[in-house]
Amino acid sequence: MGLFIPFISCCICPLHSRSSLRNIRLMLTLSFLLGLTNLTLTYPSKVIIKSFTCKSEDAKIATKALRYAVDEINSRDDLPFRLSFDHHDVEPGASEAWSLITAVCNELKEGGMTLISIDGGRGYEAMRGLADMLEMPLISITPPTYQIENTNFFGIAIRPSTAEILADFIIHKGWTEIIMFTDGDYSGIPMPSLWHHLHKKTNQSVSAHMVELPAEMDQFDEFLRQFHVRRFNDTHAFHSQRSAEDLKNQCKDVVVPKFNRIIIDTTSSSRMQKLLIAIRSAQFSQAYYHYVVGNFDFSPYDVEMFHQGNINISGFQLINRETRGYWNLRKHLKKGRQMTTDASAGDDLDAHSALAHDAILVAYHGFARCLAANDSLFHGTFRHGRFYNRGYPGIFCDPAADGAHSSRPFASFEHGRTISKALRGMSLDSRDGTLTGNIQFDQQGERRNYDVSVVDLVSNTKATFNRKEVMAWRQGVGFFSNRTIAQHTRKPMDAGRNRVVKILTNIVAPFTMLSSGCQLNDTTTPECQGNARFQGYCIDLLSRLAKQIPGFNYEIVIGHKAGSRQSDGSWDGMIGDLLSGKADMIVASLTINQERERVVDFSKPFMTTGISIMIKKPEKQEFSVFSFMQPLSTDIWMYIIFAYIGVSVVIFLVSRFSPYEWRVEETARGGFAISNDFSVYNCLWFTLAAFMQQGTDILPRSVSGRIASSAWWFFTMIIVSSYTANLASFLTLEKMQAPIENVEDLAKQTKIKYGIQGGGSTASFFKFSSVEIYQRMWRYMDSQVPSVFVSNYAEGIEKVRQHKGRYAFLLEATANEYENNQLPCDTMKVGANLNSIGYGIATPFGSDWKDLINLAILALQEKGELKKLEIKWWVELTDCVKDTSVDGSSASLNLSKVAGIFYILMGGMIASMLAALGEFLYRSRIEARKSNSNSLVGNFAKNLKSALSSQLRLSVQGGAVAQPGTQSFEAIKRQQAASFLPASNDKDSSMASDNRLSPTYQPYNTAV
Incomplete structure (x- = not known):
């Protein structure tokens, strides 16, 4: 329904000096942005926000997002005021519009400066009419209605309409007929606006059929089944009529499309999720259907679920899920939420909640913009502890109906036009904390210059999952063809045959090393040119991949560290080079983890390893003259x-x-x-x-x-x-007694210090582990002075050798086992691996080589080639003679x-x-x-x-x-x-x- 943001009232003492009064007036006017009270306050003041909504699950979640946004603003230290939030529910039904108007008018008697509309339908229309009459600024979270003339100067819409992007998508697909699934009277997609954009961009006509969805969500399964039966029967009837020559003229107006393009338009995200679940679980073939989610609630969970099926579906995503604010709000809303049937889908943040969060930001920055232009704008609005408008206390929707104030004239809000102008002229983006990207408004109060990600999933018979396209679209511009990314598509075997693939790797023994006698930048020696200057496990792996994949011609490029995510969302290291297009593939000891999987595609793991413990070998025990008694x-x-x-x-x-x-x-x-x-x-x-x-x-x-x-x-x-x-x-055996035998021994003692490489996947494992012993180890390592963290493996291994058994280093088992077999042969691995991780080959999303590499790796595993490579570089090519040493337990007979x-x-x-x-x-x-x-x-x-x-x-x-x-x-x-x-x-x-x-x-x- 609607959210009412009232104003705050206060008195200013006349004994202050002129300069002091001006400073106090500035602080007080800033605090009057979004609140209402009849108490006299001194700055810093508390702003009271009151909301009015119809009782529904979506409205409840949106209200929770509003509360979160208020708390987020209150947590800032540089504000001269704080916000408080008060919510009122309005009973739904035939009289909900009247109940809303009555509640808002009663609150306006104490004063108010703007309104926020949460729900659509009759409540929004009533709120818009009240705002026009009172010249009260209105911020709407629902899509704007189609208007030919600018008759709503006081309203702005945070949620953009999907009419323009739908028109561009229909034109992009070349569709000439569509079916609309709608929820009765209310439609989030204004059809006049959709036709307006279609006719503006193309002369081709598009026909539409409207189908109303059932009111009860548990009837969606039966609705889809009956709809499919009707479409199937209509198609057969249409072909039967076409075969009869004498009835040819009678069926010229019958429109039965061969392919059903269905645009789904529901009033709430919960109904949308229920309908998508019913579509996924439908028991009939949907090969000739293509669904379009007509709002911005096509979540990543939906993408994942439909990606693995044979259902054609497309959707739009407005939320920027790469920001910290998104994850914080999602975590906040997840607390206490009643989960939907699909628990994973219920965990995600819907567009309604993100837009509610941004509405508070728009209101706050809008009033800040007003006061930046005129800090004394609201100087005469508050007197004697009350809110005054045009010289009268409060704002009355109908003064004549109030007996006590029947003599006062009707007066609209005196600052309404100024505030509305400031709201329409603002510009916010993700740096200001928005969750839906860039926020700007045109003269009609609609969003402009915003970006949307269009996810298009199309059935693909050449793969076990759909073909996925992610397209970037901007309002007023259309699709960015050069930013379209095709993902997970089975490519022909000769894709890129004549193109040299740039392979990124880094120097880590024994995965990639320089050949004997070669320098990294020395190209004068013929034996040290091109790929021949490198040797190692990854080099041998690449040569075997080249034999498995026709046309796989590659060039090895040396990178540095694997890469980590920066504070601005970008990546450095080899992953950053891969994302920027400087390379086509990363073949190195690159660990597969969740954060990297979000930005690149990994192949099947070609090696499995884990975190292990490296210590210095204990000194060999000398035998005494009485050693014969030791057995x-x-x-x-x-x-x-x-x-x-x-x-x-x-x-x-x-x-x-x-x-x-x-x-x-x-x-x-x-x-x-x-x-x-x-x-x-x-x-x-x-x-x-x-x-x-x-x-x-x-x-x-x-x-x-x-x-x-x-x-x-x-x-x-x-x-x-x-x-x-x-x-x-x-x-005959040389007995060596290790001081520790496993991670439990290491964690419960303090004599031997231990550390890890800082900033890598090993550090993330300990820092975010839920296992109590690993949490205790992280706290110990993080608190040590001097630090026990090292910048790379070489530094950590050298530290183990120099500290004479007083330092243990935790690193990946592959590097541990290799270094133990290299001169001076004075280190050893103890205990089992702490976890299990895999190394994979990284490619950009949509790479032609991903599927081919997966098949090649599986073939090498089945033939035992990968195991042979592992034995070659970790067992055969070693400098140390393997000792048959006794472990830490005594060899004496007990x-x-x-x-x-x-x-x-x-x-x-x-x-x-x-x-x-x-x-x-x-x-x-x-x-x-x-x-x-x-x-x-x-x-x-x-x-x-x-x-x-x-x-x-x-x-x-x-x-x-x-x-x-x-x-x-x-x-x-x-x-x-x-x-x-x-x-x-x-x-x-x-x-x-x-x-x-x-x-x-x-x-x-x-x-x-």
């Missing part, structure tokens, strides 16, 4: 010592308690000595000899002793084998690798002791039974106890001697004599046999 860790050595002592003790104990380890020998005096070979000294010697893989003159005879010995022998076999194997590899053998050893010792206890009890029981074979149970228990006691005493004492004449001597004597007698029965025979087999063991039952 086993210190813990293992300690555990082996403890195991050696423990096993010796276990063998000693089981040998003492096992009766099978005792033997009887005659002494020199004729007595008998009972002894055990496994003393403490002998046990230590036995286990040490087994560990050293040597033999001894004593061996265990008992089961328990043999179990313990077997477990120890198995343990020593594993330990000695592991030590021998680890010693061989440990002494406990976790051999813990199992210790468990086996402990299990063997426990089993041995249990066996010894069994043997001890078993032999004691046998001895007790022999002594009392026919006695009672009580005597047997007594004898068993005696046998256990004597055996235990023997084990503790470590042996005994039976002297002649003692009871023990006689018992041993009888047993020894009995062992040589023939057996009297089976039992005695078996006993005698057992004694003969074990002559060293003589059982006894007498304590010595």
Whole structure:
């Protein structure tokens, strides 16, 4: 509906001096540009802006853009006033025009200086009539209506009409018939103005058919389907009538075009988006349709979606999307916006919101222009805290209808003509913050000298996507033929066969290097002329591309850095040269990213890489005289010592308690000595000899002793084998222990500083990364003094070499791996790549070579040629011998690798002791039974106890001697004599046999 910008009221103290009054008057008049209040203010004053709109989604978004523009102006520090914004909704319906007039007239009673119309239709017509009557300046965001005479001096239109550009587009296409999809009574494209421009520029007649769109947006799909059916039936009916000779005259007025050219004209951008979605999802063939979006809401999202289909469509773009203001307003409007069905389309900024933003700028600069010409223009407008017009307070639309002011005459706004003249005479552009380019007005208040981008998408059967043309058009001039850019069109294979292609590259090893003995500017040597003076991965890649693409003749030109975007929107470096036409292609280690993709076309990636970490190689460790001990860790050595002592003790104990380890020998005096070979000294010697893989003159005879010995022998076999194997590899490999192993190690320490190349794609990765660890690394690097950033890779690599392990450099993995293999071979890569990026060949939009290069790169990938080139320059042509070095972890054998053998050893010792206890009890029981074979149970228990006691005493004492004449001597004597007698029965025979087999063991039952 309408936006009312009221004025502000204030009083000036008469006690000020004349010069002071003039200065205060100037400041106050500047603050009166767009506000209204009935309070007395002193500068700097606050301007109040009030808006009136019909309730709708588009009006709501436009109002939000107005608020943003007000806040944007208020944020400036050089203004003598600030703006405030107040919004009022008017209910839509049949009486919306009357409701709008009533609301505005009520506000004008307090004062006002200009109006802004947001909505079109009846509301705009009512607002225009009110502005003409009151001579009130009117700024309209809706398209201007067609007027033959200048009857609207007080209105200006921010939104230009599409009638003139549509006329030029129809003439450019050579169309003679069109179909208009419109929204009922209101039309954003005034048809009289369209016919006026067509007749002005061509004598050819153009016929039009008007088709009204349904009111409900969910009916668009059914509407398109029925429209297609009607057009299909009408076409067949037309051809049937033409085949009948007698009905030929009856069908001469029937107009059924073979190709349907449809111009879409909707009242809002939301309805336009819904209709475009319905067109994309239509289930019938649209090969014979060509749609034209008749407003300025053909967004980049729409271009992308239609670009991949077979639908012919064209549209106009008025917004300058290369400015910072566009992105800021888009981000602001995106907050809290209710997304459309296509969320990506809803993210973009529509023309209505951009024009609303520019309307505030026009109003502000218009009043500034008035006051620049006459700083006392509004001196008599404010008195006693009120707004006065022609000597009366406020502005009344109908004084007679107001009882309190029925006696005052009707008076129009006294400064209306001055303000309107200032608005029409202004000139703004993007430097003033406009989003729709150059803003100028003619005498009728319509935009002039503005630029529009025309995007034309046409079905292309030779490619999987449409043919795209972006044409520049200027009001009053027409299309710029020399600025037309054809994009994404499948070209013939012989395109540009006879033209030499200029290839830009830069000197970066191993991608592009000077050949041996050649200088960059030396052309005297025949071997160093032309392309022959260069070598490297990119040079070999170009030669293989030339074999794949017929007629690909190229000349290599050396550039410098890749290029970055400047503050004015231009590009420097190789990308800048490519955009300016100095070269046709960039073949280098050029990273594909979003910002570069906006201005150039990239091929398929010919190599994938990522950001990696380079550090200086750690110093090689020197071996000491005790290096032979390093194959086993210190813990293992300690555990082996403890195991050696423990096993010796276990063998000693089981040998003492096992009766099978005792033997009887005659002494020199004729007595008998009972002894055990496994003393403490002998046990230590036995286990040490087994560990050293040597033999001894004593061996265990008992089961328990043999179990313990077997477990120890198995343990020593594993330990000695592991030590021998680890010693061989440990002494032959040079161990280097890296201080860091990955990016996490680098980020959590501060001893080693790290940096990157400033201003490149690596810096952008860290600066805008959403990963917390990379954000922390960026903050660390950005805060270091002196700076850890370098200007190029060579400086960063040299810094790594000079700082003796105290500096790490983050660079692309391709450069990292190549430099590590070059002399002096003192750097190394650690960890995995931080991200994944690709290198591509850059061409201008619409280049003849893009599709051919893509096909050639895919062919080289499938054949393995690209991998061969990578191996050649990164593996084969190196100066360093690849080391087989151990990583940062220790090479010593630790406990976790051999813990199992210790468990086996402990299990063997426990089993041995249990066996010894069994043997001890078993032999004691046998001895007790022999002594009392026919006695009672009580005597047997007594004898068993005696046998256990004597055996235990023997084990503790470590042996005994039976002297002649003692009871023990006689018992041993009888047993020894009995062992040589023939057996009297089976039992005695078996006993005698057992004694003969074990002559060293003589059982006894007498304590010595």
